[in-house]
């Protein structure tokens with residue numbers, strides 16, 4: 011596994027982005043007159059230490075907090091390197107560390123899963139972090155990409171770090187732990203804060219503006235909406251790719267269809283058998 015970190019590049023005066031491999035995850039850094047906040051931590055405790063060293067080398071104020079946007083390894087597993095600082099994340103993140111796959115991921119990434127750390131300042135809804143002449147707000151707008159996504163809003167910079175609720179470099183990752191029906195509502199929380207001057211920084215890929223964000227919100231919403239429509243029409247999962255009008259490529263839709271059908275079935279929405287007229 012190849013771990014690396016690009017230099018931090020300026021997004022806005024006082025805010026930067028670096029990219030950590032192996033997952034091309036965006037690491038954010040926001041500074042004020044009295045402190046700085048780091049957003050996401052990389053894929054392992056060792057990478058977290060590398061991120062910390064790189065951030066502290068360019069800061070003339072102390073790091074006063076670290077946020078993890080959600081429980082996925084590329085954002086979360088570096089957090090152990092910051093346990094002496096206030097660390098923030100959704101309250102569901104601690105339990106996520108005991109999931110079975112965490113041990114497998116740790117083995118693959120080359121560390122002991124016991125070394126991982128959960129946020130020491132878990133939050134349910136929102137938390138404000140004072141950086142001196144500016145503040146950052148950490149907000150959970152509801153379930154979406156995962157059960158515990160938080161975004162970081164820096165109002166005076168018109169800057170929002172969205173985690174993987176939005177992605178630029180590829181279609182958003184709609185995995186088994188996502189919540190397709192609720193995801194658009196979580197995005198509406200973000201979109202309610204944006205204007206023409208807002209810069210949004212996704213979990214992966216280049217920053218973008220509100221037009222991209224509104225478009226992707228519609229695309230994400232259409233996955234559940236289209237699957238729900240097809241189920242209502244009696245279309246079975248194996249026929250849904252060909253039968254639907256999809257906003258993402260075939261591979262993305264083929265991967266998400268079992269998840270969409272399972273989530274619809276959990277609400278009692280299953281394809282009705284077609285009556286055969288003899």
Ligand SMILES: [Zn+2]
Pocket residue numbers: 080082155174183213
């Ligand atoms: Zn993710």
